[in-house]
Amino acid sequence: MKAVIKEGTNLGAELKTIERPKAKEGQVLIKIKAAAICGTDIHIYQWNNWAQNSGIKLPAILGHECSGEVVEVGEGVKNLKVGDYVACETHIPCGTCYQCKNGQQHICQKLSLFGVHTDGCFAEYATIPAICAVKIPQSIHPNVGAVLEPLGTSVRANVEIQSSGKNIAVIGCGPIGLMAVNAAKAFGAANIYAADINDSRLEIAKELGATDIINSTKENLGHKLVELTKGVGVDAFIEASGSTLAILDGFKGLRKGGMVALIGLPSKALEIDLGSQVVFKEAKIVGIHGRRMFETWTLMSNLLDKGLLNIDPVITHVLPLEEFEKGFDLSIKGIGGKVILVP
Ligand SMILES: [Zn+2]
Ligand SMILES: [Zn+2]
Structure with missing residues (x-):
């Protein structure tokens, strides 16, 4: 599969062809329909101070905001099946700490981030813990599905x-x-x-x-x-x-x-x-550190499904994944709103 990979500490990333990952226990494999460039991706792309001190291991596939379809379900996954349409929650909770046990898993003490501490979604496929793949209504366009994570904030x-x-x-x-x-x-x-x-x-x-x-x-x-x-x-x-x-x-x-x-x-x-x-x-x-898991997602889905939220004007550029460099350029210059990459 094609993937945008950050290999070294120099500026930028590369489009490479690599082996498609498999869903491990507790994970799902998603065929990415659309992904969005976020400020966090820019930090990693530029390998600035923040990126150097965020516990990121290179090489890594960039990207964390996306929508897609579940194409493979790992062992033990009960909440999702092949064909489900999902968007990704970036916050990966440990499930055992005080916050996770007390209704605040979005600010888990051992929080790790999809696309920061794991391989991300600027690729044709991505694996993600099943808890972080949120089913969304078919009425939501994939480009909008890709920005539900920041919209939730x-x-x-x-x-x-x-x-x-x-x-x-x-x-x-x-x-x-x-x-x-x-x-x-x-x-x-x-x-x-x-x-x-x-x-x-x-x-x-x-x-x-x-x-x-x-x-x-x-x-x-x-x-x-x-x-x-x-x-x-x-x-x-x-x-x-x-x-x-x-x-x-x-x-x-x-x-x-x-x-x-x-x-x-x-x-x-x-x-x-x-x-x-x-x-x-x-x-x-x-x-505000992201979305409450998962009250915010439910609310957001309801509002979008009923047409009460319309964020189309925020999405100003839609590019094929191959043109990720152009996408990063636009985002870094702050031209327009969200840039979508379509694999
Ligand atoms: Zn983001
Ligand atoms: Zn936790």
């Missing part, structure tokens, strides 16, 4: 801040932020203020349901959020930029008693006045 952020009827801000309009805008719309947020530094991404945000867009290089984000809410501040914000400046601006634009969902990862430590921005404000802050 966006949906979950909206669940945590209880978007319904609220004035919320989404800071950072990369693919996760854009999908958070659409999820906020699906959940019935009253006003959705989308902020970014890139006008083309803000235009996509508008298409996805943002009621107002803010270019934070042209306007003071914190002040603007207060102004848009008639001096009150937003009920909640979802942080998907990872920019320390934007995070602080978000807090300035947050009303007293407001809520915050943090997704973005700042590259350096953040200094914040906890007194004025959190304690006296009684701000509630929640970190």
